[in-house]
């Protein structure tokens with residue numbers, strides 16, 4: 800990936816200026832920024848499964864996160880992220896929600912759509928994904 804590559808999260812910014820900073824270790828300032836960077840990690844997981852699985856794991860609240868091994872499974876291609884709404888989740892909040900639709904397809908070209916309202920929590924100046932409620 801070059802510096803000019805557009806970020807997979809669809810922000811319109813380059814990867815380096817967008818989610819790449821958070822994948823490199825910078826703290827995401829808002830719940831939405833963390834959500835985008837986690838989506839981008841999934842979208843990029845085929846390029847470096849270990850690195851991006853680790854990122855998803857590290858940004859998942861300890862009490863709800865799956866085993867790291869379970870996050871290494873590839874197989875889905877992520878096509879588009881649409882953020883529908885957010886509540887709180889700002890630099891001075893302790894909690895926040897992000898409602899989004901993620902579109903993806905499998906190896907056979909079958910398309911899927913995931914609509915979720917995710918809960919996030921901020922601790923030690925870092926946002927964590929806690930859990931989510933899937934809707935239609």
Ligand SMILES: [Zn+2]
Pocket residue numbers: 806807808809810814817818819835836839
């Ligand atoms: Zn991004």
